[in-house]
Amino acid sequence: MKRLLPVAVAAMAAFSLGPFLWSALTSLKPADELFRVPPTWIPRSVSLDNYRDVFAQRPFARYMVNSLFVAGLSTILTLAAGAPAAWALARLRLRWSAAIEKGFLAFALFPPAVLLVPLFVAARDAGVLNSRIGVAFVHAALNLPFAVWSLTSFFRAFPADLEDAARVDGFSRAGVLLRVVFPVSAPALAATAILVFIFSWNEFVIALTFLTRDELRTVPVGVAMLSGVTAYDIPWGQISAAVVVTTLPVVAAVLAFQRSIVQGLGAGAVKG
Amino acid sequence: MGSRSRYLWLLPSAALLGVILALPLLKGLAGGVPGIGDALRDPAVGRAAWNTCLFAGISVPLELGLGLAFALLLNRDFRGRGLARALAILPWALPTAVMALSWRWIFSDSWGIANDLPRALGLLEEPVPWLGRPGTAMAALIAADVWKTTPFVTLILLAGLQGVPSDLYEAMSLDGAGPVRRFFWVTLPLLRPSIALALVFRLIQALGIFDLVWVLTGGGPADATRTISLEAYDSVFRHLEPGRGAAVTLLAAAGMFAVALVLGALARGRGDA
Secondary structure, eight states: OTTHHHHHHHHHHHHHHHHHHHHHHHHTSOHHHHTOSSOOSSOSSOOOHHHHHHHHTSOHHHHHHHHHHHHHHHHHHHHHHHHHHHHHHHHSOOTTHHHHHHHHHHHHHOOHHHHHHHHHHHHHHHTOTTOHHHHHHHHHHHHHHHHHHHHHHHHHTSOHHHHHHHHHTTOOHHHHIIIIIHHHTHHHHHHHHHHHHHHHHHOOHHHHHHOOSGGGOOHHHHHHTOOOSSGGGOOHHHHHHHHHHHHHHHHHHHHHHHHHHHHHHHHHHHHO | OOTTGGGGGGHHHHHHIIIIIIHHHHHHHHTTSTTHHHHHHOHHHHHHHHHHHHHHHHHHHHHHHHHHHHHHHHTSOOTTHHHHHHHHHHHHHSOHHHHHHHHHHHTOTTTOHHHHHHHHTTSOSSOOOGGGSHHHHHHHHHHHHHHHHHHHHHHHHHHHHHTSOHHHHHHHHHTTOOHHHHIIIIIHHHHHHHHHHHHHHHHHHHHTOOHHHHHHTTTOSTTTTOOHHHHHHHHHHTSOOHHHHHHHHHHHHHHHHHHHHHHHHHHHHHHHO
């Protein structure tokens, strides 16, 4: 058992990292090596042409800006609405707090299949298609249940004495929240913000259906649309470079914040 | 502060959820009512429902099994555990639609590693057109989904395992119970709420899968991987029949609601026993 442990861990790591690594290796191959049969595993010659081309020949930088804007705005909206709600649920002994928490959680369950048509029809009728701000608001609503869920369990563990002391010092409830609770909770808020940002950065269905003009597209949709006319036209080198550029920030964030991701989700999960 | 005004803290959240999700969903689902008879009689809808159930029915148990194994592994003490945990949750955090392209490249007949690796190991002589045949396309879809969402199960179960008090294990070890008995008598029963949570979330998300299918197979070949969400999408965006799309959505939502109710009842019933 002891000796099998490293083998099992290595197998798990290979499984988790495999597809990303294969795209990373592919992205470094020059055009003539890319379509060699059988494929080379390690590139014989390394080239950055695919990275240059995806930025030079496609509006990839534009997609990145759109994604940063949508994910950034939706993260701010999610926290601005979610943090006060989570604090109220954790602290104010609301009579319906258990039912309200369940209600929030129910919204987290809706999968793309259910959201797709109703949200598109509503947005079309309201005339907010092709608006990045509109997509940011929808992402905020979609990520709100998760944010409230993870922040509520964090605020429950927050020492109430600190708040009481600040109240005695004459702070209003809002003052306590802004001046005491949120600054002290910065790590938890940051962890939630990172995950919410990642969710929005990755989101596909709403971005695909709401933003039809190419200059408004976000990265996942833009990358998914990078295909050629036939299977042989698909620019696999550029796609692989795009996969790496899109996922690398997420990889970095997960490596850096592993502990808070495991704890943040865990706190909510154990309770739920 | 009055007891009513305390609810003001919830107002921004409630407004966001109400205006952006609840109202459109209610309106959209109500809009599906007139087309529901036609949708129920439509063989294409039945086919998509079957494909969806097949996909969820195979992928979710695989994810639960693998996720449990990963969680047990990551709950042990070893050097580099933090890095191993980060790697294990990684697929969950990556964009599904983008990684679906990665999987399409993996499953490519001529240049894909899904053919080259078995060939190098002497398991395959002829390359398999993974995404070109109905059965193998579904298998490829399931493989990609297992890769992508097992980490979610791992995360939930790992959190559950961290809540299992270690003195329970020590007590059982003193009683002479081996690791297998400890697993079935302590770990599994205490993990049941976490397993139920992971199961409900995964099952409903799997039944509602969209991104992965849209990018990896597009529902093909010969509609073999066409899921219910693709059917709803195509109703609106390809056939320009939003009424049919709404009806398909309503059926899907009703099915998922039923699944959630049954699972909830099962979990509660066994919890009382």
